[in-house]
Amino acid sequence: MGKDKLRKFAEIDTFDNVYQMEEGKPLKGKWAADHFNNNNPIVLELACGKGEYALQMARLFPEKNFIGVDLKGNRIWRGARTGVDEGIKNLAFLRIQIEDVMDYFAADEVDEIWITFPDPQPQDSREKKRLTFPGFLAKYKTFLKPEGRINLKTDNDGLYLYTVEVVENLGLPYYKKTDQLYNSEFYDEVLSIKTHYERIYLKHNKNINYIQFSLDSTSDQLTI
Template sequence: MGKDKLKRFAEVDTFSNVVQLEAGQPYKGKWSSDFFKNDSPVVLELACGKGEYTVNLAKLFPEKDLIGIDYKGNRIWRGAKTALEEGITNVGFLRIQIENLLDYFAPGEVDEIWITFPDPQPQISREKKRLTSPRFLEKYKLLLKPGGLMNLKTDNDGLHAYTAEKIEELGLKLHIKTEDLYHSPYANEVLNIKTYYEKKYLKDNKNINYLQFSFE
């Protein structure tokens, strides 16, 4: 492991806005009241990487509590550090495996979930690893409040099509579907947030897909 990564891991341990791999998660069911010290809606970004979307959503929606979730602490470091430096108090980061979400959040605790540019896991043998596979969707359904929204933004046409199929197969409610976000009527201030990787995709003239759906 490089010196920079080791330095970031050590620094993340000192960040007040990062929770790491805690057994018996003390904030389960109490993220707003005990972690953020308020009663605001909770919004998650899964596989948040460097936390660019998480931080920018927090800036746009100071009335909401944003939590970026990723397993790689050296990635979380960037978003957490930015939030601390800029005094953004409605954003936090949680370092866990996403498949363990139910250990860290109570049923109905979450208002909205974002998945932005996840690993598409294109091999058929890795379908269960896709963050929009039925096994993950079942977890999200438990966590979300009634009517809570799911958002998937991806450059991967295959993952977009796969997710749209699952929405139909499972009888979920589709709100928005587009294969070319920035040439659609849906490109608002929220969806115009661009991560480092998205900017690279756009330079290569890659289309950006977007889905918004709910479980009822």
């Protein structure tokens, strides 16, 4: 491991806005009260990478709490460092395996989920690793409020079409759906937030897909 990565791993241990593995479990059901010291809605960014989306949303919506979730500490470092430097109190990060996310949040604790440009896991053999696989949706259902919405933003057409199929097969309600986000009626202040990689995709004229849906009418097919 390079010296810069080692430095970042050591530094995030000192940040009061980063929780890692087991140390985040005591906050289950208590994130708003014990970390954020308020009663505001909680929004997760899953597979957040550098936390660019969570960071920008925290700036835009001080009346909400944002938590970026990812395993790679050297990436989380960037968003966490900026959050510390700017004194952004409604932003935190959780360094865990996404597969274990249900162990860190209690029933009805989360109001909204964002999944921005995740690894599409295109091989059929890795379908269960896709963050919109029904098994993952079942995990989100354990802590997402019934009316809570899930947002997927991706440049990968295959993952988008797969997610649309999952949503339709499960009979889930969706509210927004487009394979041309920046030419659609849904383009707004939040959806205009661009990650580093999204800017690269757009320079190469890559279309950006987006779907927003909820789990409030989930069938029995959704099992962990």
